[in-house]
Amino acid sequence: xxxxxxxxxxxxxxxxxxxxxxxxxxxxxxxxxxxxxxxxxxxxxxxxxxxxxxxxxxxxxxxx
Numbered sequence: 797x798x799x800x801x802x803x804x805x806x807x808x809x810x811x812x813x814x815x816x817x818x819x820x821x822x823x824x825x826x827x828x829x830x831x832x833x834x835x836x837x838x839x840x841x842x843x844x845x846x847x848x849x850x851x852x853x854x855x856x857x858x859x860x
Contacts, residue, residue, distance in 0.1 A: 826858045 812818035830850050833839040846853050 823858055826854055829857070830854050 809818045812821045830853065833843050833846075834850060
């Protein structure tokens with residue numbers, strides 16, 4: 797009788813396509829998030845918690 801092992805779960809990174817595809821998709825998600833936060837009146841409170849220039853915030857979230 798042979799044992800069947802459960803498939804190895806894929807990471808989110810793998811599900812997004814691995815390198816370089818996942819890196820590109822993650823960057824797109826981060827950019828879209830900050831674009832919405834920067835332009836949507838409903839996000840005004842959280843936007844005020846960030847610096848005027850969002851460049852470093854975008855990079856930090858991407859690297860996280």
